[in-house]
Amino acid sequence: MFKVAEIHPGAGRKEIQLNPFKWFNGGGGGGAKATLILDSIRSKQALNLLEVISEGEIEGFPSAAGLTKGTDAYSQAALKDIFLSSTPIVRPSADPSNITEADFNFKGIKFEPRFGTSDQTFIKAISDIENEEAVGVRVTNASPVTRTISDSNIDAIRVTIRFDALVNINEDDGKNIGTSVDVFIKITENDGTVSLFDKNQGGSTSIVPAGLFNQIFANQSEFTISGKSRNSYSRDFLIPIKDDASFPLQVTVGRDSADSTSERITDTFSWSSFTKIIDEQRPYPDIAHLYLRFDAEQFPTVPDRMYRIRGVKVKIPHNATVDQTNGRLTYSGTFNGTLTTTTHWTSDPAWILFDLLTNSRYGLGDHITEAQLDKFAFFSASNYCSELVDDGDGGQEPRFSCNVVLQKREDAFKTVMSLSSVMRGMTFWSAGSLTLSQDRPTDPSYLFNLSNVTAEGFIYSGTSLKTRSTVVSVSYFDMENQELNFETVEDTTAKNKYGIIHKKITGFACTSRNQARRLGRFILFEEQNATETISFATGLAEGVIVRPGQVIEVSDPVKAGVRRGGRISSATTNTVTVDNTSDTDLDATNSPTLSVIMPDGTVSTKNVDSISGAVITLASGENFQMKNSSGTLVDTAPNANSVWILENTTLQTTQWRVVGITEDKDNYAVTATSYIEGKYAFIEDGSPLPVRNITVLNELVDPPNGVTATEEFFVENDKARTRLNLDFNHNTQASGYEIQFRVDDGNFTTVRTQSSELELLDSLQGRYEFRIFSLNSIFEPSSEPTSFTFDALGKTALPGNVQNLKIEPISDQFVRLRFDKSVDPDVIHGGNVVVRSSNATSGVTFTNAVDVIPALPGAINETIVPNIVNGTYILKFRDDGGRLSSGDASITMLQTVPNTLPKLTVLEDREDQDSPPFQGTKVDCFFSDDVNGLVLGSLVTLDDESDFDAIADFDFIGAVDITGGSYEFANTLDLGGKQPLRLRRHFVTQGFYPNDLIDRRTANVDTWTDFDAATAFNVGASLLVATTDLDPDLSVSATYGQSGTTITITKTSHGYSVGDFVVIDFTAGSATDGNYEIISVPSANTFTVTSATSATISSGTSCIYGANFTQFNPFVNGSYVARGFKFRCEMDSDDPAQSIEIDQLGFTAEIESRTETSLGNAGASTGGFIASGTSTKSVTFTNSFFTGQSGTSIAANSVLPSIGITIENAQQGDFFTLSNISQTGFDIDVKNSSGNNVDRNFKYAATGFGRGS
DSSP: OEEEEEEOTTOOOSSSOOOOOEEEEOTTTTTOOOOOOTTBOOOOEEEEEEEEEEESOEEEOGGGTTSOTTSHHHHHHHGGGEEETTEESBOTTSOTTSOOGGGBSSSSOEEEEEEOOTTOOOOTTSEEEEEEEEEEEEEOSSOOEEEEEOOTTOSEEEEEEEESOBEEBOTTTOOBOOEEEEEEEEEEOTTSOEEEESSSOOSOOTTSOTTOHHHHOSOGGGGEEEEBBSSOEEEEEEEEOOTTOOSSEEEEEEEOSOOOOOTTEEOOEEEEEEEEEEEOOOOOTTEEEEEEEEEGGGOSSOOOEEEEEEEEOBOOBTTEEEOTTTOOEEEOSOOOSOBOSSOBOOOOHHHHHHHHHHOTTTSSTTTOOGGGBOHHHHHHHHHHHHSEEEOSSSSEEESOOOOOOOOSOOOHHHHHHHHHHHTTEEEEEETTEEEEEEOSOOOOOEEEEGGGBOTTOOEEEEOOGGGSOSEEEEEEEETTTTEEEEEEEEOHHHHHHHOOOEEEEEOTTOOOHHHHHHHHHHHHHHHHHOOEEEEEEEOHHHHTTOOTTOEEEEEOHHHHSSOOEEEEEEEOSSEEEESOSTTOOOOOOSSOEEEEEOTTSOEEEEEEEEEETTEEEEOTTOOOEEEOTTSOEEEOOOOTTOEEEEEBTTBOOEEEEEEEEEEETTEEEEEEEEOOTTHHHHHHHOOOOOOOOOOSTTSOOOOOOOOEEEEEEEEETTEEEEEEEEEOOOOTTOSEEEEEEEETTOOOEEEEESSSEEEEETOOSEEEEEEEEEEOTTOOBOSSOEEEEEEEOTTOSOOOOOOSOEEEEOSSSEEEEEOOOOOOHHHHTTOEEEEEEESOSSSOOSTTOEESSOOEETTOSEEEEEOOSEEEEEEEEEOTTSOBOSSOEEEEEESOSOOOSOEEEEEEEEGGGSSSSOOSEEESEEEETTTTEEEEOBSOOGGGOSOGGGOSOTTSOSSBOTTOEEEEOSSOEEEEEEEEEEEEEEEEEEEEOTTSOGGGOOSOGGGOSOSSOSOOOSEEEEEEEEEESSOTTOOEEEEEEEEEEEEEEEOTTOOOOTTOEEEEEOOSSSOOOEEEEOOEEEETTEEEEEEEEEEEEEEEEEEEEEEEEOOOEEOOSEEEEEEEEEEEEEEEESSTTOEEEEEEEEEEEEEEEEEEESTTOTTSOTTSOEEOTTSOEEEEOSSOOBOOOTTSSSOTTSSOOEEEEEESSOOTTOEEEEEOOOSSEEEEEEEOTTSOBOOOEEEEEEEEEOOOO
16 A cells, blocks of 8 residues: 655654664764854754654555665665655656656755565664764875774774865955865775775775665765865764675775865865764564655754655455556456465555454454455455546546555554445454445345334434535545645535535545545435435344345335235245235336345345236246355245245335344344445446336326215304315325315315315305315325316205294283294204294285294294284294295284183274374385385485486385384373283384386286295394383473583482483583483482583583383283383395385284272271271272273273172161272262161272273
8 A cells, every 4th residue: 555654753653662863963063053154064964763664564665666675776766755844855757767866855865764574684874882983183185094993893984074164265355265175985995895985986885785875875975075164164974884894994084185285275174083883783573664864954953754655565365466556456367265375565445454454463463363354245345446437537546545554553443444434344243254344336135025024114214404414525645745635525406405514524544536526425425315214123034144234125115105025925936926915016017026035045036027916927037046055046946935025117125225233132123224226326427326216105196086075064062064075085096185176266275185085164155166186105296186066055055944833822912833843953053933923814925024023043843922813923944144944834823812801902003004104203214105115215315316317216216225224103102100001013014126116117017927026035124112110201300411422410319220211302502312321320310321422511401301211122912011102113124125115013002901809908807898987988999990091092081990899797778889980999988778878898899901000
């Protein structure tokens, strides 16, 4: 693998501590810092580094690939892969096989590598023992200086020379322009071999070990010292000594340059000292490391170092070859499960992981052996990793490469998973071995349907939209710039929809921009498309076969919409008999395939030829197969009770990649994530995703059929309501229905439901138009609806007619009406029974009859009504919407009451028989000669008419006044005292259309189809009565005052009550005369009424008010007790085209006869006897009699009571006389035969009319 090791000052592997780097100081300078002028030279310091690169063995430096390790050529080419402060020592463009001095970015570099072999030698350039010996002798051109070194154990000699100064004074301006001196070093071995080191390098350098010269002496210019310095300057030279050098050695330091004779030039130097160096003898086996030396003057601080290497060599399959351009593996032949005995460099993440798991030095080899790893799983992963893919820049690269430096201790599991993630893999323990699973295109390895999972079935879950990334940035190490860089990818569609949800991740071991891009696209795809998780529990047989990373197929009828999988009843090699046909959709169209689980647990998928009943037959020439013990495919029948799944192009299984399996007693819990087989090509080259049809629920389904509708009444909270019931046949493929409906071409209302029924409450009258769509699983409606119309009545249907009306006399005052109870809910609940009567015995209709009593609850089947004596009762049912039954039930009564005591007719008033008729007070009504009756007025007046000639009838101009009208009888009935009075009304009405009278018809009478015109039901009239116990003509003087709308009447002991009605004449002030209701009675002397207008009138203003009457109440035939009576008729219409006509209006007032005896009289004894005394005895009736009253048909005192007398102790000749008979009593004289008053006891019996109180 490629490795770029980035080393910072003082940094290295923490696990292995090698010698730290050392500064070597030249003589004279002592390492002290000095301030130098421009172009001055100074004593040089050198940095020696020994740095660990990697565990070994490594392949080496890529720029030197193909060159022989240990040679000068390899070492120089390797300098292209060494970076100091991000700058390569040798230019990247340099020819590795011919590196020149001009190719170096830095001078004076010394370099020696070791590659981590077990038998590698130590690096000689690193000293362990140094012994410095002083020389201190001046060196001249003519007098070189020589010293002898006898210690044969030394590995190197460091020679240090010292200049007192380097000065050259310009004779023109006196400036120091500097100078240069050429020096040489000569080493003569005992055997006479001479090695010469000078600027020309023309002689032998055999004293130096092979391959080290060019590393130690980067160029010959080191032996020419140039510059200027007014202070002393030192320079040292390190010369490695070969192992077989012939000792003792004669070391000579000389001067090639001529000695200066000018006083202006100072360039003398001396040999300061030499140091004998014995190298460190540690080779650090199995650790790749290097020695690096460079002059300190080139760097202000210790530079950062980075090394580009091809890293640890690992075992690879026996049939693999490393592609030297990128480190991927290529394979030939069949893998037999063995690995190479030698190690090789590769960037293949599968075998790098394998090495980490099995290496006992730096991996997990102490715990895991090769035999415990599934080599075939690693081989399959390696094949996928090594495939070439588009690199996005017009070339190709391996799909996954691993280039990483592991330089600190990490948790083993974390490191293993990190390496696995490079190739989208995961490792897990299975069946006694550690195996590797990889997210790559995979064929399904097992089948699941509801038959081989527990009763809970399949459970699905997904991720939140808020957690799905839309932008991903992947960091990777940029090999060109030697720094971390970022590759950002985005899902434009998701970003536009959900906004920017940014995720930053590290591309572990990634040095390719395009590999980082693929990783980002993979994460985006997974988070936007593979968000669903499935979980289920299965049995032991399945649980021991399924493994993490495998792809499984699931046929879930809940998700698919139909059942296409189950258990095999029986099978041959080319047929399968399935377990259930009634609940299964066995579709033989659209290229069906059948998948089964074979006896060895594998999946066999074959094409289907035909399906007949429960038998599925494979295509011709196809049979189920599995491998035998020798690995050959043989025809085999699936086992009975095995699992089968049927697919076709319109409905396929869902596919999932298993991520977890846990054992739970007798079951295994399986968790898997959605698997999309086309995602890999989509991620790598943008290939379109193939469409996989996994459900029929999103297919448009047919609309339902068999639509019917009914309308019915029902009762809710004692109220009748209507309900329209829509019903249709359920479509088993529909998840719901969309029903659109409207009434009478109005706007459509849309309802969605899962039921095949719809209830519309409170349905209206009109034509309902329905459009019914079936909905699929994603609630898309069918392409066309089922249309249906229904004519609804709503609550406009008229109630049924009253049936079986019968009458039963009860008394002379009341009769009982019996009839069948209504069967209509809207009559029974909230409706009424309307009872009308008419004094006519023939020609009576509902419209010309009037209510005899207020409308009764609709749930009754009998009622007691006043006895009209002669006339007709007529009944209708009325629903809660006010609609009357179309027909009526009537019964005529002719003097059906039993004979009773005679009654006195006080008054029979017929307002319609007055001349002229209806002389009373009319409000918004008038007497019409056209109909000879009292009718409602019009909303239009003559003043509103612009063309009188166009008026056809002045009585009926425009629409009827639907605000109603009233008529108050001309006279008030006064009985002269409070009496019981029998009132019986005369009331005959009828509704009519004023503008459809016979006189207005112009067509030939023979063409008339309706003489009676339409029936006017939307009108009514009622007869009302109000009473008083006072004289109706009473006139009381009082005073009043007004504040705002409140009028306060003041009268001592007025005796009136709240709710009484009183006519007030405001004789002074501005208050409005009228009939007022008493609102309050603050005291016995005041009462208040409310005015329609606001005013302020001072108290004490005069007024006159009359008797207090009750409010007007419905006039019902019966008995009333009062003195005065007022009568009113109120008329109304709900239709401006209809009016009410009052034909008969009046009443008959009768007083019943009464007999009173002395029993109980205040003047009688216990037995009812009254003593007559010896003079005229005056007797007062217990209750007065009615004897006649002005204004009635009975003149005053014209019907005196008749009196009978019984004397208890009469003597012969006794007699009595009666006188002064009146309504209140009489006088009696009891006399003997002599005519003298005598005292006798008597009783009386008085018979007359009425009972005054």
